[in-house]
Amino acid sequence: MRIKILGGATAPPCPNGGPPMNTKSNRVKVIKTPGGKLTYQYVKKRGTVPKCGDCKIELPGIKASRPKQRMTMTKRLKTVSRTYGGSRCAKC
Known part of the structure; x- marks a missing residue:
């Protein structure tokens, strides 16, 4: 560029x-x-919000981040308090 x-x-x-x-x-x-x-x-690249493994919508409650940032983030920033919290949305 x-x-x-x-x-x-x-x-x-x-x-x-x-x-x-x-x-x-x-x-x-x-x-x-x-x-x-x-x-x-x-300019650093923007992070992305993780997506649901089934329906591919962005997971609410999880911040956008780059993979290297995600390694140092605490567990509560990467998941939500639900079964399959950081992997699937509430509907799936």
Whole structure:
């Protein structure tokens, strides 16, 4: 994803020493610092809410997170107090 800045200039392929590939995990956003300079800020991928294994709707009561975040989350953030709480919805 190339970002146009300052009169049509595009972002360099390797901002701030990051990996030089134009991939989903290497997205950048141009931000203005308090000093007035334009710099790059790496954008993390958004997490997804787990889905019901049967009907594929998003499970209510469980926060969206990335897999690495989910490993460090406590059990109460990953489930709800019901049989098959973090795996199936209440209707299934």
